[in-house]
Amino acid sequence: QVQLQESGPGLVRPSETLSLTCTVSGDYLGTYYWSWVRQSPGKGLEWIGYAHYSGTTNHNPSLKSRVTVSQDTSNNQFSLRLTSVTAADTAVYYCARASQTTIFRPAGQTTTYFLDHWGQGTLVTVSS
C-alpha cells in the first residue's frame, strides 16, 4: 500500500524559503512523477510541480523560478523548495504520486497526467 507523508516547518517568515519533504512508503521513486499540489485558504487546488527519477522536472510557470522539486532516492523521499515566500504562499501543501504518458499522433499529442496517491497535507503559514 502506497503511503505519502509530508513534513516540514508549519511557519515560514516572509522572503524566506519554504522547504518540505515527502516520505514515500510502499513504493520506490522510480517510474512515477512525484508531485506537489497546494490549496490556499478558501481557494482551489493548484499544481506546483514534479520530479521524475530520470532527472526530469517540471513546475507551474506561475511560480516562475521560485520552485524546485527534487528527489532523494536513497531515503525514498522527495522535496519541495519555494523561495522568497509571501503571505500568498500560505496553504496546505500536498505531496502526491503521479503518472504521465504522452501519445504522439500526426494531428498532435495527447498527454495523460493524474495523481493517484496523496499525502494528508501539511499547513504552511507565511507570517512574521
Added chain:
Amino acid sequence: QSVLTQPPSASETPGQRVSISCSGSSSNIGSNTVSWYHHIPGRAPKLLMYNTYQRPSGVPDRFSGSKSGTSASLAISGLQSEDEGDYYCAAWGGSLNGYVFGTGTKVTVL
C-alpha cells in the same frame, strides 16, 4: 487562476443523479485527457477518474466521466451522503500551463 471552469455548487437528494461540468480550451481538455478528484476539506484528495473515462480500483461505477471537444463532465448516479465534498476536474495544459485544475464544485446531498 484556474483555466478550467466548473459550477461553484451542485445539489441533489439521495439516490438521484448529479452532473458536474468542466469547461476548458483546446490547449488543455481539447488536447489531453481529463481527471477528476474528490476532496473533503482536511483530508487527502482522492482520484475518481483518469484518462477521461477510467475509474481507479475501488471507485464505484456510479461515477462516470465524459468529454466533448473542450468540455468534460462527471456524473454521479445513486447519490449518497458520502459523496458530499468538493470535486475538481484537471487536465494537462501544455508547457505554458502545466497541470491545471478546475475551479471546483461543492456537491451537497440534500
